[in-house]
Every structure is written in C-alpha cells, then in structure tokens.
Amino acid sequence: FARQLLSLGAEPSLRSRxxxxxxxxxxxxFDVPPLIRVVLQASQPGEVDATCSDFDFGTALHIAASNLCTSAVKCLLELGANPAFR
Structure with missing residues (x-):
C-alpha cells in the first residue's frame, strides 16, 4: 500500500502537524522494517537522519531505540543511519 501511495506522489518527508x-x-x-525500507527508497539522501522535535530532536534510530524497537534499529543501521548523530 505504501508503494502505491508513493507512486501516486505521496511525499515521504511530509510531517504530522x-x-x-x-x-x-x-x-x-511502530517497529515496521518493511515500511522503513520502502520509505527510505523513496526519500532524499540523508533523510535517514532527519530529526523530530517531539523526540528531543532525535532521529528515527533514536526513536526506535528509545521504544525498544529492535527490528527497526537493526534495519535503520543496515540502511545507513548514523548512531552518533546528534
């Protein structure tokens, strides 16, 4: 479903207000590695380390780690997330 939305022009970097x-x-x-892969394939380079103000300006890797989402952490690291990003 995510691939279909992206093919129709959905913007993966759009943020919730x-x-x-x-x-x-x-x-x-939510610890969904298949969706992480799809989103990153459609994203701009460097988007893997985009920060979020609601999580103390942490990245997706920080969000996954702080919620004990180990599958997401592993996936993000495999896809180039920077564990030293701050």
Whole structure:
C-alpha cells in the first residue's frame, strides 16, 4: 500500500502537524522494517537522519531505540543511519 501511495506522489518527508514526525519516524516508532525500507527508497539522501522535535530532536534510530524497537534499529543501521548523530 505504501508503494502505491508513493507512486501516486505521496511525499515521504511530509510531517504530522501534531507530532512533527514523518513516515520514517512513524515506521521506526511502530517497529515496521518493511515500511522503513520502502520509505527510505523513496526519500532524499540523508533523510535517514532527519530529526523530530517531539523526540528531543532525535532521529528515527533514536526513536526506535528509545521504544525498544529492535527490528527497526537493526534495519535503520543496515540502511545507513548514523548512531552518533546528534
């Protein structure tokens, strides 16, 4: 379903007005590695380390780690997330 939305022009970096989270942040928060892969394939370079103000300006990797989403953490690291980003 996500691939279909992206093919129709959905913007993966669009952020929620309430949480300031984008699709990657939500995929990390809910521990959904297949969605993380789809979103990052459609994203601009460097988007893997985009920060979120609602999570103390942490990245998707920080969000996943703080919620014990180990599958998302592993996936993000495999896809180039910077564990030292701050």
């Amino acid at each position: 309430w949480t300031n989270m984008n699709a990657l942040h939500y995929a990390a928060y």
